[in-house]
Amino acid sequence: MESWDLSYINMLKEKDENKIEEEKYKDYFPAENIKLATMEIYE
Amino acid sequence: MLGHFYLDLYPRPDKFNHAAAFPLIKRFENKGVVLPPAAAMVTNFGRAEKGKPSLLMHAEVVTFFHEFGHVMHNMCTEAKFSGFSGTSVEKDFVEMPSQMLENWMWQKDVLKKVSKHYKTGQPLPDNMIEAKIKNRNNFQATKTLNQIMLGTTDLLLYSASDKKQQI
Numbered sequence: 001m002e003s004w005d006l007s008y009i010n011m012l013k014e015k016d017e018n019k020i021e022e023e024k025y026k027d028y029f030p031a032e033n034i035k036l037a038t039m040e041i042y043e
Numbered sequence: 044m045l046g047h048f049y050l051d052l053y054p055r056p057d058k059f060n061h062a063a064a065f066p067l068i069k070r071f072e073n074k075g076v077v078l079p080p081a082a083a084m085v086t087n088f089g090r091a092e093k094g095k096p097s098l099l100m101h102a103e104v105v106t107f108f109h110e111f112g113h114v115m116h117n118m119c120t121e122a123k124f125s126g127f128s129g130t131s132v133e134k135d136f137v138e139m140p141s142q143m144l145e146n147w148m149w150q151k152d153v154l155k156k157v158s159k160h161y162k163t164g165q166p167l168p169d170n171m172i173e174a175k176i177k178n179r180n181n182f183q184a185t186k187t188l189n190q191i192m193l194g195t196t197d198l199l200l201y202s203a204s205d206k207k208q209q210i
Contacts, residue, residue: 010182018178022100025175028158028167029104031052031088031097037157038050038111041144042118 046080046118054087062086064113069125082117084110105148112141
């Protein structure tokens with residue numbers, strides 16, 4: 001297999017792993033809180 | 044008052060299904076009278092579920108701030124003519140304010156400020172922020188090669204004028 005293929009497969013694999021990891025981050029980003037943060041920027 | 048903006052964050056039937064910012068009124072000034080700008084930010088974030096508010100992935104927070112950058116670009120304009128107002132600028136500059144806001148979402152102090160666990164109220168812990176920043180450029184070379192491949196295919200396909208030309 002070409003190194004390009006391996007690299008691409010690794011990227012997809014990492015993407016899957018990241019999906020699980022991302023769920024943990026979601027708990028810290030309620031949309032309404034992000035909305036409030038943007039209001040602060042606006043003000 | 045700089046202007047007005049609307050945040051249309053959640054999906055509904057027949058709605059535009061990507062994320063974008065649309066200027067609605069472009070600022071202009073005539074004989075000292077200013078018509079303030081208006082813009083709308085449209086996204087399709089997941090709705091709140093049972094016992095859980097709408098929660099965003101980090102990538103979606105980046106998108107939020109990217110699009111909000113366009114909104115701010117439209118709000119902060121001082122252009123006198125609507126044709127030059129807000130995001131009506133040279134194409135190589137139009138994404139600049141958005142990229143600035145987008146980059147904030149990769150900075151520790153900003154991430155601390157905007158994050159808040161929906162149950163505990165705690166900000167993102169340091170180790171999670173550091174891991175996120177550390178992995179930002181993972182596989183960037185592979186992703187860039189992929190983009191080059193798409194661009195090259197597009198150029199070859201649409202510049203081929205001779206039927207015999209090999210694509």
